Amino acid sequence: MKKILVTGALGQIGSELVMKMRGIYGSENVIATDLRKLEGSPVVTTGPFEILDVTDHEAMLHLAKKYEIDTLVHLAALLSATAEAKPLLAWNINMGGLVNALEVAREVKCKFFTPSSIGAFGPSTPKDNTPQDTIQRPTTMYGVNKVAGELLCDYYYKKFGVDTRGVRFPGLISYEVLPGGGTTDYAVDIYYEALKSGKYTSFIASGTKMDMMYMPDAISAIINLLEADASKLIHRNAFNIAAMSFEPEEIAAEIKKHMPEFIMDYNVDPIRQGIADSWPNSMDSTCAKNEWGFVAEYDLAKMTTDMLQKLRAKGIGAK
Ligand code: NAD
Ligand code: AKB
Numbered sequence: 001m002k003k004i005l006v007t008g009a010l011g012q013i014g015s016e017l018v019m020k021m022r023g024i025y026g027s028e029n030v031i032a033t034d035l036r037k038l039e040g041s042p043v044v045t046t047g048p049f050e051i052l053d054v055t056d057h058e059a060m061l062h063l064a065k066k067y068e069i070d071t072l073v074h075l076a077a078l079l080s081a082t083a084e085a086k087p088l089l090a091w092n093i094n095m096g097g098l099v100n101a102l103e104v105a106r107e108v109k110c111k112f113f114t115p116s117s118i119g120a121f122g123p124s125t126p127k128d129n130t131p132q133d134t135i136q137r138p139t140t141m142y143g144v145n146k147v148a149g150e151l152l153c154d155y156y157y158k159k160f161g162v163d164t165r166g167v168r169f170p171g172l173i174s175y176e177v178l179p180g181g182g183t184t185d186y187a188v189d190i191y192y193e194a195l196k197s198g199k200y201t202s203f204i205a206s207g208t209k210m211d212m213m214y215m216p217d218a219i220s221a222i223i224n225l226l227e228a229d230a231s232k233l234i235h236r237n238a239f240n241i242a243a244m245s246f247e248p249e250e251i252a253a254e255i256k257k258h259m260p261e262f263i264m265d266y267n268v269d270p271i272r273q274g275i276a277d278s279w280p281n282s283m284d285s286t287c288a289k290n291e292w293g294f295v296a297e298y299d300l301a302k303m304t305t306d307m308l309q310k311l312r313a314k315g316i317g318a319k
Contacts, residue, residue, distance in 0.1 A: 003029050005069045007054050007101065008076030009043055010034040013115070013218065015177040017073065018043045020219050031067050035076070054097030057104070064108045071226065074101040074114040080142040080275050082181035087141040094145035102156045102164070109162075113226055114153065116168045116238045118211055119183075120146035123278045130280040132240050132287040139278050150238040157236060165225050166237040168283065170211030170245075172218050173303060175310040183275045187212055187251055191307045194255050194262050195317025202248045203269040209281040213243040214298035214306070221294055228292035235287050243296035244303070245282035254304040 004025060009018050009032035019042055021030045032043045033052035043049065050063055054076040064072065076097050083090030098114060105112040121130060122138035136147050146168075153164040171184020179185040186204045193200040204210075221241055252264040288294035298306070311317070 003031070003067055003069045004071040004073060005031045005033060005064060005067060006073045006075060007033050007052060007060075007097070008035075008074075009049075010036060010038050010041060010177075011075060012172060012174055012177050012179045013215070013222075014075045015041065015043050016174065016215055017075075017219050017222060019046070020223065022047050024223070031063065031069065033063065054100055055093060057100040060100055060104050061107060064104045064110070069108060069110055071111045071113070072101055072105050073222070073226075074098060074112070077145075078142070079180055079182035080117075080119050080140055081183055081185075081272050083142040083145065084140055084271055084275065090141045090145060094142070095148060098149050098152060102152060102162065105162045105164070106156060106160045111163045111165070111226065112153070112156070113165050113222060114149065115222075116146045116150050116166055117142070118168060118170050118279045118283065119143045119275075120150060120168055120238065121278075121280050125280060127281045130240065130283045132235060132284065140275055142275075143278075153237040163230060164237055165228075165233070167221055167225060167239045167241045167288065169218060170213050170242050170283065172213055172215055173307065174215035175307055175314065176215070183272045183279075184210055184212065186248065187246075190248075190251055190255065190264070191304075191311055192316055194259055195308065195311055198259065198261055199263045199265070200252070201265050201267045203267060203272055204248055204276055205268045205273055206249060206266060207247055208273070208276050209245050209247045210276055210279060211242045211245050211281070211283050212300075213241070213296060214303040217243050217296045217298055220297075221288075224294070225288075225292055233291050235291060239285070239288040239291070239294070240283040241285045241288045241294050241296070242283045243298060244300045246300055250300065251304070254300050255308070258304065258308055
C-alpha cells in the first residue's frame with residue numbers, strides 16, 4: 001500500500017487508524033477525508049485532509065485520481081442507534097456511500113476495505129460462538145445495511161475483480177475519540193463516568209452480553225487484513241473477529257478492582273436494548289485466525305488497566 005484514502009476519518013476508528021497508518025506508510029501517503037473538519041485534530045494537522053461527502057461519487061473519484069490512491073478504506077457510516085433513529089438517512093449514507101466507494105475502487109483499480117459489524121446478525125442467528133457462515137436476518141436498519149454491504153463487497157470482487165476485504169467488528173472501546181452513536185457505546189461511557197463521578201447509569205440491561213474489542217486490536221486487524229496474502233483469503237469480506245465478551249456487571253466489576261468505590265445502576269433505553277438483544281453474545285473468529293492470522297492482544301482486564309491510565313493521562317476526572 002502506497003497511497004491510502006480514508007473516508008469518515010475523524011470518527012472513532014478513523015482518528016486512530018489514520019495516525020497509525022501515517023506512522024507506517026508516511027504522513028503524505030494517507031489522505032484523511034470526512035464530511036466535517038475538526039481544526040486542531042492530528043488527523044487534520046499531520047497530513048493531507050480533504051472534506052468529502054461519501055454520497056458524492058464525483059468528488060470521491062476526483063480525490064482518488066488526484067492522489068493516485070492504491071487503497072481505499074471506507075469508514076463513513078451511521079452507527080446502529082443513529083441509524084435506527086434516522087433509517088432513511090442511514091440507507092442513503094451507508095448504502096449510497098458504500099456503492100460510491102466500491103465504484104471508485106473499481107474505476108481506479110485499488111484495494112478496498114470496509115467494516116461490517118456484529119450488527120449484521122439478528123435474533124435468529126446462533127447467539128454463542130456465532131459461526132462465520134450462518135443465518136443473517138438482522139432486524140435493524142444498520143443490520144440490513146451491513147448484510148447488504150457484505151454481499152455488495154463480495155459481488156464487486158467476483159464481478160469486477162475489486163480486491164475487497166472486511167471484518168465484522170464487535171463494539172470498539174477507545175480513549176482518543178468518543179463513539180458516534182452505537183449500541184455498544186455504554187462500554188466506553190462507563191470509563192469516562194467512573195473517572196468523572198465514580199458512578200455510571202447503564203442504558204444496557206444487566207445480563208446483556210456483547211462482543212467487544214479494544215481499539216489497538218481493531219487497528220491492527222485492519223492493517224493486517226489489508227496486508228494479507230490474497231491467495232490465502234477464502235472469505236475475504238466480513239470476517240468475524242472478537243476479543244472479549246461481557247455484560248455490564250462484568251465491566252463494572254473490572255473497574256471496581258481499580259476504583260473500589262465505583263457504583264453502577266441501570267436506566268435501560270428500550271431502543272438500544274432491543275438492538276443489543278438481537279446481536280450475538282460472542283462470535284467465532286477461527287476463519288480470521290486461520291486465513292490471515294488474526295490475534296487479539298487485549299482482554300477485559302488488560303484493556304481496563306490501559307483505558308483508565310490513558311483517560312487519566314488526558315485529564316479525565318481530574319478535579
Ligand atoms: P463514527 O460514527 O465514529 O465516525 C463516522 C465518521 O463518518 C464521522 O467522522 C462522520 O463525520 C463521518 N460521516 C458521516 N456521514 C458522512 C458522509 N456522508 N460523508 C463523509 N463522512 C461522513 O464511526 P466509527 O465508529 O469510526 O465507524 C466506522 C465504521 O466502522 C462504520 O462503518 C461502522 O459501522 C463500523 N463499525 C464500527 C464499530 C465501533 O464500535 N466503532 C463496530 C462495528 C463496525
Ligand atoms: C454499534 O453499536 O452500532 C457499533 C457496532 C457494534 O457496530 N459499535
